Amino acid sequence: MVSEISSLRRRHVVSALALTPLLAVAQKNGWPDKPVRFIVGWPPGGSADVVARLLAEQLGRRIGQAVIVENRPGASGRIGAQQVARADPDGYTLLFGAPSELTIAAATVVSLPYDPFKDLQPVTQVVSGAFMLVVDARFAPSTVAELVSYAKANPGTLNYASYGNNTTNHIYGAQFCAAAGIQAAHVPYKGGAPAWNDLMAGQIQFMFDNSAVLMPLVRAGKFKALAVLSPERIRLSPGTPTMTEAGYPDIGMKSWLGLLAPAKTPANIVKALHDEVAVVLAAPDFARQLDERGMPVHSSTPAEFAQVLRSETAALKTLVQKLGLKLE
Secondary structure, X not given: OHHHHHHHHHHOHHHHHHHHHHHHHHHHOOOOOOOEEEEEOOOOOOHHHHHHHHHHHHHHHHHOOOEEEXXXXXXXXXXXXXXXXXXXXXXXXXXXXXXXXXXXXHHHOOOOOOOOOOOEEEEEEEEEEOEEEEEEOOOOOOOHHHHHHHHHHOOOOOEEEEOOOOOHXXXXXXXXXXXXXXXXXXXXXXXXXXXXXXXXXXOOOEEEEEHHHHHHHHHOOOEEEEEEEOOOOOOOOOOOOEOOOOOOOOOOOOEEEEEEEEOOOOHHHHHHHHHHHHHHHHOHHHHXXXXXXXOOEOOOOHHHHHHHHHHHHHHHHHHHHHHOOOOO
């Protein structure tokens, strides 16, 4: 992580040096002269909400205005994304977004009320992360192999949770079932807390979710972590094997969270936003806070973030077709 922080600091030294002039240019157009809002399309307590609040506090200090996090949950994050897509392009209403309402929605929702590529302007990625496969602590299987064996010995008895149809954890669950050759019913929820409660109650047997929000429950003895969806084991849970180690190398895609503005937001405001956030992300203390939560900093330029959105959407369209998931 030290090398990652050093790399980020080197990468954004120019941005840091240019920060004051850029913000001054934006301020000539009156920005920011009032509070900025981060719209999160998910309930409080999830990974998007946690990171958004950490960033909002530090960004507010830099720009001299409050940055307020507003939760607009529903429709797998799409209600919040739609609100930002229709907001005035003035730099005061921003989406703190995840794949579910952006790339996954573009690949799975036929009548999406906004176009992630035409109605939203990428500003920067903020963090990357690793999803984790967990089961209730009282459930017999303690490894991926044992879970697969149990599912095959008890067909039609397993359920897995997600945050809604065609969300990240729904797709990962469907991928896993297909790769392992097992049957499990998908049960969609409106957020993490209700899904976790049912997992602890034994109504759900397994789920995939961000390791950052699951690890407190794992440490508390509520869940057992069976595997992480990352190329390498993660610092947050070094004893948990990767899905590749467990024999399933093709499950999941890289997880991330990022900041987007409404389309047609003035370029100088997008630039100032990007560079202000970049300085926050490059601060060692802030990067450490995120790393300790299992969500390492992953800053990018607007162009780089746009390319991630395009390439991931194309890959998801192929995957959704392969899995036979129903389009909404």
